[in-house]
Amino acid sequence: MSLLAEDTDVADLGLRWKPGFQTLGTAFLTHLRPTPLPDPYWVGHSESAARELGLPADWRQSDTTLSALTGSLPIADTNPFATVYSGHQFGVWAGQLGDGRAILLGETESGFEVQLKGAGRTPYSRMGDGRAVLRSSVREFLCSEAMHALGIPTTRALCVTGSDARVRREELETAAVVTRTSPSFIRFGHFEHFSANERYDELRALADFVIDRHYPECRAAERFGGNAYAALLEAVSERTAALMAQWQAVGFCHGVMNTDNMSILGLTIDYGPFQFLDGFNPRHICNHSDNGGRYAYNQQPNVAYWNLYCLGQALLPLIGEQEVAIAALESYKTVFPREFERCMGAKLGLADTRDGDRGLIEGALSLLAKEQTDWTIFWRRLSQHMAGADAQTVRDLFADTAGFDAWLLLFSERHATVPQALAADLMLATNPKFVLRNHLGQQAIESAHRKDFAGVATLLKLLETPFEEHAGQDAYAGFPPDWASSIEISCSS
Template identity: 65%
Template sequence: MPHLPPAPEPLDLPLPWNNRFAGLGEAFYAPLQPTPLPAPYWVGTSASAARWAGLDANHLDSPEVLQALTGNRLLQGSEPLASVYSGHQFGQWAGQLGDGRAILLGELNGLEVQLKGAGLTPFSRMGDGRAVLRSSIREFLASEAMYGLGIPTSRALCVTGSDAPVRRETVETAAVVTRLAPSFIRFGHFEHFCHHGMPGELKILADFVIDHYYPDCRTDARWNGNPYVALLAAVTERTAHMVAHWQAVGFCHGVMNTDNMSILGLTIDYGPFQFMDAYDPAHICNHSDTGGRYAFYKQPNVAYWNLFCLGQAMMPLIDEQEHAIAALETFKDIYPRAFAGRMAAKLGFSEVQVAHKPVIEGILKLLAADKVDFSIFWRRLSHWVRDEASAGDSVRDLFLDRAGFDTWLLSYSELLAHIPQAMAADLMLKSNPKYVLRNHLGEQAIQAARQKDFSMVADLLKVLETPYDEHIEFDAWAGFPPDWAAHISISCSS
């Protein structure tokens, strides 16, 4: 076990801390203290996330809170801990894992507050417990971008930085992200207690999740009164909807290990993620994923596989295998319907009809064949519908196969003629974001931040919080990526 630091000086800031996870018992976590970093500074803060957590956004200007959210001072009433879990990584059982650089402070107003990068924990294994500025900015912006898109996600309250060196492929500087979520419990928590033959703790965990996050599972009559089957079905449903939303906006997670899957169906652990530029279903955003396990088009199937791992972990509570399989099989119905609904909305249809399927499939094939920029296409199509087809060439010019696109557009226009065009355009502009966190934008913000210029971090946050708005002054950020963007390498290293 690594040497852990003593408790830092507490900060007397009256906050309504609740430490429910700490009440689960010593098998679930290790108590510890963050490791201080020298001379911290603010990198980025989200007033929106602060309001979401019921916190005073003015605290994010406080030098004392800066120290606390870097791990240099203890917030009075919090009980820092690192939770233990296990999991499958890249399809292989990895054994015990746990929070190797994340420290849970407790709950505020129903949200867990976690410091990522605040130092060693008993589960750091060969790591140093730190995060670097590069990955911390990416996670901060991605969390808030996903929230702005309406996708279930953890959020990021702030990023703090320090010039303390951290070695990855090269020497970088340290940073800490303060993350927020109703819970950071993962599929891997369940796998841990099942694999280690701890049915009592497995039941405590499942009951905790049901009672606090899925209370309807106690009264769900669909599963013979078994709340644990109901829980598995509910997690399956949330996960299916989350991944359908990913696929509809071109979001690649990059490392969908079971220990990175939220029991609440939230997008968590933003490592080698990417919003696609050119549409390529086979795109692999994680350079560490040499086998392509987490390619974009595989994400729904990986989610289903991960849910099966969760189902296996819950078998000591479910008993009957056919009940677990029945709960998991709901994914095969929920995901396609959710995805079709998202894609129909992108085309301006409020309800999915049988006639929409070939139009959806047809445009995705055309986008893939010509490697058309995913976000730009959908936004231009939205404007084409809004402007009564007066800007048709702006969409058509995106395709090499003009004849193929013209044929598709004719079929689409015939369907569109049956609904009010203004309503269709309004739905499309609310379903097709103008802005996503493209890799090159994040990279530019990181390079500026390394020079202590955090203005682009703040501006990107402003735009990504409301990505469906025009933000005319930032129009360039909605344009095509530069050629060098294709050479940005993102991996599991952070």
């Protein structure tokens, strides 16, 4: 029976809902209602995400929608729930976890799950309060939409709503709720939970659900002797490998790649202590809580494979033979370098890479790392140079101008047989002018704390079209101020 059966006041968002994850049964979830927050207000919203979800054009005009997306008013035809999962955190088995502050409303007929993050305690909150703070909610909202605009697979964020209700972290902060959407929020940790507890019937039901909904081609796969579960592991490995290549190419650091933060669909999920690189330091650690540097930028591809190995261990009762599971993981080792080379080739204006291009790519990375040159600005200026700007604008980024000139000569020689206009177009459409740097997010957050949300809206507009020039907004694409390096982002949110 729906938890909303006795309610007379419910919000109708204009969406049609269908059975989804909840059909797996109570072993996988707990039905509960969000905990209301007082006097909610809009902080930011994405019309792009609203259109994808299928919301009506006037969706934000109703106070009932505001209340509903803050968890203060039930939504018609939904039966909210939180899911259980387990996972490895910082390489250590953490046991049972689960949606500690995220409550899933359901799945729309268009195939998107809708989730309220920060909507109150659940049975899986452990010692937490089930809330999210405005600071982290604004960051997740902006970065979700920024990654989508960059063409990187990600969950999305429809909106952020705020409240003056207080939440204690390192200090008292105000509460907020992010409405997130995704084709699925299932994580590696969901599989680990049932496998670790030897609940193999539930493990099989979960795997079958994922295959039937998202990987139907695995049923017909001839590889692995028709073993659909091995085919699933291989497909997830390949999607994850492609995602890692895109992260590395755009200079994105996730910061907390625990197995419970890894999407079974190969999406970027759970934006916590993330960062886009400023100066290129391959060993950069963006998470202040990551004392050992497990999730440093240059470790992300290896950690992803480690996490996939954990997923393989979880699926082993279904796959049957360890050799088959290991074979299913092997494609990661070929897909990641291939996709990384493709992504980096596009940054260099090369639609098709050749054998010798790896040296050109590695030369650029070595050059940038030597002086910790700004990642985004270098690639954008190089793109503009290809479009006709003086090479001096790129040369000015380096103290070792001789080293840069030697590399630029190789770059120019490689482009001798490539149409310059096509290369320029590819580079300008691959190397963004705008990314969500930490200091930009911090400035928007500080304004939002004063209930001035114009900064959030302006930043969102730029991040939704990051490859456009946006005349008059160069300040958002400039070098970070000195104080940006002192911003500390941790797992606390």
